[in-house]
Amino acid sequence: MSNRPNSEDMYREVDWMKPSDYPLLQELAKYDGWHTPKSLSLNLPNTRNWLGQRCRKLEEHDLVERHDDEPGYRITDRGRAFLAGELEPADLQEPDADAETDA
Numbered sequence: 001m002s003n004r005p006n007s008e009d010m011y012r013e014v015d016w017m018k019p020s021d022y023p024l025l026q027e028l029a030k031y032d033g034w035h036t037p038k039s040l041s042l043n044l045p046n047t048r049n050w051l052g053q054r055c056r057k058l059e060e061h062d063l064v065e066r067h068d069d070e071p072g073y074r075i076t077d078r079g080r081a082f083l084a085g086e087l088e089p090a091d092l093q094e095p096d097a098d099a100e101t102d103a
Helices: 005-011 023-030 046-059 079-082
Strands: 064-066 074-076
Touching: 005 023, 005 079, 023 046, 023 074, 023 079, 046 064, 046 074, 074 079
Parallel strands: none
Antiparallel strands: 064 074
16 A cells, blocks of 8 residues: 555645645646636635635646636646646655755
8 A cells, every 4th residue: 555645635745735736726627728716716715816826836836837828727737647646745846955956
């Protein structure tokens, strides 16, 4: 049996993740196409400002992508892999700043 947390609990293992990220990705995965934080807030118990912040953070980690011209987001293949439980916590960690500095 694996010690890997299920995707819904991954925020406990990944410093930058929040409990709201999993339902946000689930909502994005329900429908093809682009979604604004405002439209997502109609179906999730979060404000559009919070959802916008989380979408930007998820974009930094290639779990969602942002539309080029509008404040819209959609899930990526990596985001779908996350929901499917195919990613390890180490796959989602921020790069270690100390490891990048090789003095």
